Amino acid sequence: MTPDDGTAGGPVPLVLIHGIGDDRSVWDDIVAELGASERIITYDLRGHGTSPTRPLVSSIWDFVGDLIAMLDAKQLPMVDLAGFSLGGLIAQGAAIRHPDRVRRLVVIGAVAARTPEEELAVGQRLRAVEKLGPAGVAEQSIARWFAPDYLAAHPEAAAEVIERMESLDRDAYIASYRVLAATDFADELAKITAPTLAIAGEDDIGSPPHMAETIASATGGVSVILPGVKHNILQEAAHRTAKEIQLHVN
Numbered sequence: 001m002t003p004d005d006g007t008a009g010g011p012v013p014l015v016l017i018h019g020i021g022d023d024r025s026v027w028d029d030i031v032a033e034l035g036a037s038e039r040i041i042t043y044d045l046r047g048h049g050t051s052p053t054r055p056l057v058s059s060i061w062d063f064v065g066d067l068i069a070m071l072d073a074k075q076l077p078m079v080d081l082a083g084f085s086l087g088g089l090i091a092q093g094a095a096i097r098h099p100d101r102v103r104r105l106v107v108i109g110a111v112a113a114r115t116p117e118e119e120l121a122v123g124q125r126l127r128a129v130e131k132l133g134p135a136g137v138a139e140q141s142i143a144r145w146f147a148p149d150y151l152a153a154h155p156e157a158a159a160e161v162i163e164r165m166e167s168l169d170r171d172a173y174i175a176s177y178r179v180l181a182a183t184d185f186a187d188e189l190a191k192i193t194a195p196t197l198a199i200a201g202e203d204d205i206g207s208p209p210h211m212a213e214t215i216a217s218a219t220g221g222v223s224v225i226l227p228g229v230k231h232n233i234l235q236e237a238a239h240r241t242a243k244e245i246q247l248h249v250n
Contacts, residue, residue, distance in 0.1 A: 012080055012103055013039045014249055017067070019085025019109070020176050021134060021141070021165050023049030026084070026234055033242030041079075043070060045086070047172030056175040060183045064093040071101060080249045081194075082106035084234055085207065086176065092185045092215075095192045104249050105194040105219075108241065109207045109231050113186035113214040122206070126181040134165040134173040141165070144205050145232040157235060189218035196221030197248040199241060201229035222248075 014034075016027045024042035031040055044051040046066055057063060067090060071079060081102050083091030088110025095102040114122065128137050142151070142158045151158060165173075196219040200212035209225045216223035224244055229236045 011039050012078060013041050013076060014080045014082060014245070015041045015043075015067075015071075017081065017083035017087030017090050018042070018045060018048070019087050020180055021048070021161075021168060021173065022084075023164070025049075029238035030234055030242045030245070033238055034246060041074075045090075045176070047169055047176050053169040053172040056172060057179055058175070060089055060093050060179050061097075063090045063179070064097060067094055068098060068101065077101065078103050080104040080106070082108065082245055082249075083110065084108045085110060085231070086180050088207075089180065089183050089185070092189070092192065093183075095194050095196075096185060096188050099191070099193045102194045105192065105196045105221075106199070106245050106248055107196070107212070107215055108199045109201060109204055109233050110198070110211065110215065111180070111184055111207050112189065112211045112218075114184055114211075118206075118208075122181045125206075126177055129177045130174055133170040134168040135162075138162045138165040145230055147203060147228060147230045147236060149228070150230075150236045154235075157232075186214065186218075189215060192219045194219075195248070197244060198223045199233060199244060200225055201231060201233050201236070202227045203229060204231045204233075206231060 018024055018026045023044050027042050045063060046057055047053045078101055081091040081094060088107035091105055091107055095105050138161060142161050146157060198212035198215040198221060200207060200209045202225050212223040226237045226240060233241055
């Protein structure tokens with residue numbers, strides 16, 4: 001199915017929000033799996049893909065504001081939201097601040113309730129990003145995002161990540177990473193009223209299973225942990241992820 005860029009009318013759309021360093025194309029496998037059964041909208045976050053890079057973001061609410069402005073421009077009063085990684089934080093923020101706009105919520109590989117050790121680790125990654133830029137941390141990112149077996153079977157995946165990260169605006173990426181590192185909605189998750197599904201990879205380091213379980217528990221939702229998968233669930237487990245999304249929003 002071709003992502004829908006249209007305005008209001010028909011069934012409640014499913015809006016897919018990509019992660020840091022990605023663009024809307026990261027959802028292509030999911031969109032293909034969902035087929036014609038969903039009305040789907042994808043878009044590029046500020047500083048990513050074809051979206052403007054300026055002004056630089058300074059908080060998660062800049063991203064949430066961009067999302068709500070897009071929904072307003074398309075005259076969409078309510079949508080289903082699915083967000084991956086940074087997109088999962090944006091989706092959480094939208095569901096917290098604009099509960100009337102979110103019918104159902106899916107968060108995939110998303111942060112919540114970082115432990116002190118995880119706070120230290122994300123701080124170290126942020127300092128590496130600030131020093132080296134997106135291209136400089138690309139190799140490290142690949143090792144954290146993909147399981148070795150997946151990379152062995154799909155060697156093109158690493159090259160695609162490196163190429164995409166080398167094309168990113170350095171300052172925009174660093175600003176986005178600062179937002180990612182600084183945001184955690186653990187204390188506000190109970191404000192989410194939309195039925196919630198939280199998905200995590202069993203071997204994800206940055207957004208491990210306990211985070212999905214925390215989100216599900218705090219919202220009265222459901223968590224799904226995918227075995228043998230690291231962070232990049234959208235590619236490693238597209239079929240299972242699409243199935244879980246479809247079951248949740250229908």
